[in-house]
Amino acid sequence: MTEQRTIGVFHDVSIAVAAWDGAGAAVDLSFACMFEREITGTGPTGGLRHLDDALGGALTELRRAGYFRANPMETLLVSRPPAPVVARAVMVVGLGDPSVWSPAVTAAAAATAARAAVQQKALSAAFAPSLLDAGLAPSATSGVAAVMLAAVAGAIAAQVRIAAIGLAPPLSLRQWVFDVGAAHFDTVAEQFRLALERLDPAA
Incomplete structure (x- = not known):
């Protein structure tokens, strides 16, 4: 059974x-x-490799052929994923060149994902940063959890405000999961959890 833990609201x-x-x-x-x-030059590993395999190698093939270059914040929506994929839909967010990656890039990707989840009227969404899957060292990704959470919270708060002034319907999103x-x-x-505690609940 998959371990999953709610850390707050x-x-x-x-x-x-999860x-x-x-x-x-x-x-x-x-x-x-x-x-x-x-970075390794041998293709993705871990969770991104699992996703690519579940999609029949489509992600790496589309990237190789130039249809999806994975440029910063470029998105690819798979609205009809095959049976091995559990989610109703999958979106891949580009991070650009790994040699110039910084936590700010992943923060921008997380915000992009949160906005897309709102636009797609998803009730639940999950976000996999896929950093180690590309060969980044764990030491290089220290602190990324806090910036990801802040970015997602900022996107949620913005949509709540837009709805409050009557320019959009109430937020449909009810669950956000970090993989x-x-x-x-x-x-x-x-x-x-600690990053969520530090957020301003009135934001």
Whole structure:
């Protein structure tokens, strides 16, 4: 059974972490991130590899052929995923060149994903940063949990405000899940929890 933990609520959206990946996320809309290339040069590993395999190798093939270059914030929506994918739809967000990656790039991708979830009227969404899957060292990704959470919260707060002034319907999103690896689940879950505690609930 997949380990999943709710760490809090922000503007009536339940924020959780789960030890699944883009292919196994049990949500309406599952997000994964992808660089223009992998540092190792051997293709993606881990959760992104699982998602690519579930899609019959389509992600790496579309990137190789230039149809989806994974440029920064470029998106690819798979609205009819095959049976191995649990989510109703999958969106891949580009991260650009891994050699110039910074936490701000992933923060922008998380905000892009949150806005897309709102636009797609998803009730639940999950976000896989896919950083280690591209060959980035764990030490390089330190602190990324806090910036991802802040970015998603900012996108949610903006949509709540837009709805409050009558320019959009009320937010439909009710659950947001960050995909994390099972090996460091407790540590990363605590990082997200502390980051959520630091947010201004009135934002």
